[in-house]
Amino acid sequence: MAARINYLTQANASVAIGATYEGRDPALLERMLPLVDYIEVTLETISEVNDHEISLSNEIMSELKNIGKAAQIIVHGVSLSIGSHEGWSPTYLRLLDDFLEQVDVAWHSEHLAYTKVDGEHLGIMLAMPKTNEALDMVCERVSAIQERYKLPFLLENIVHVIPDFPSDYSDAGFLNALTNRTGCGLILDVYNLECDAHNHRFDIPAFLSELQPANVRELHVACGIEHNGFLLDVHSQLTRSSTVELAQQVVQQSARNAQVVVYEFMPEAVPGLGHNAIAEELGRLRAAFRN
């Protein structure tokens, strides 16, 4: 337990705390609400099939509306596929339109990635090649989303699943160019950085020193499992102390505009983790980041 307690030195800046909630677990929501300022919602998980069409679950939408002022809602998508050569997912945008008509959100976000090719789903997110061609394409799409929703839009760094394509930009350089051209915000997923460092010797200090931190609005912490020496990006565990310490370091040293640290866990992990452990985790994060 000592290792878990070590990171509890508070960050200098006060940052809000958020957590994933995917609906149909009111007891969990009740435990989390006193501990969080933001609830992160993933539209793909709160949707259901009605008359052969994907739509938002009315039951879960009622739960989210009832949150009221207890926490702000942020939407975090997984299937927009902003980097697909053939275009993004119209289904996702239809759901987002519907969601935003019913619930006030602070901002919305997606992953800087593609999840489908010619309509075929990969089952995983892949990073875009960091070329000028890809940058032009994503910037155009980000601008279109900003124009459509008039809300802050954030993109997240994803895990490098496969080796990087030889590119025109470094990871940080690509994010800098993207934010400079569009004004979009960034989510820095700290656990993803750790996965990349573990799996691909990714140089986190070099990345952080090159990244323009002003646009980092949100940080993510999570934890998965190790398999065959690879750290896998499955959100099934409580965070490791190293992840929280890195997030603290980012907040203290660079990302001073960061507003929230979100603890992400998949709904399927909840029975194994337990409501108590999740609440304790959020309490630890609150102690670490809230002054």
Add this chain to the structure above:
Amino acid sequence: MDLAAHQRKLLGLFRTSYQVCADDDPYIHRVAHSKDLEEGRRNILLWRIYVLERTCVLTVTLLRRRNLLEETLSSFITQNNISPFRETQAPAFLEALTGHRDRLIASVAQFELALMKVRQGDPCSYVVLWNVEPSTILNSLARNIPLEDEVPEGAYQILISRDIPGQFQIFAATCG
């Protein structure tokens, strides 16, 4: 770089449907022979297992007991366009197993799929045929306890309907 061709080749590598050619970019060769690709596929499998073991408990438990879960799911992943919408994943997986060569797996998948449908409000009634006594099997799978005795063989059927208390009823099939 042609972004479309790049993405199509990577999709093919993940689906194991693309064979690298001599004139492919060295990058595609590198990915194809990387341990990362194997682990990426593993990641896809794990995400699906996490979802399905919660949403198709009976079928996943049976596949685990038969040591067929990973093989069956890997095959399903490579052959199907799996939606990112979680709610669609379990029905699609169960549907794919309804014609499984192992009759018990087929029966359990058909039963679980029908039960899922009626619990979501489907007004239809479904009948699933079994060649072993179902209640012992279902109890064992639902509670994840081993089968203590030989399960009696015989012709049975389960009627699944939202109009039945508990949504299903087991019958010994009668001849003639």
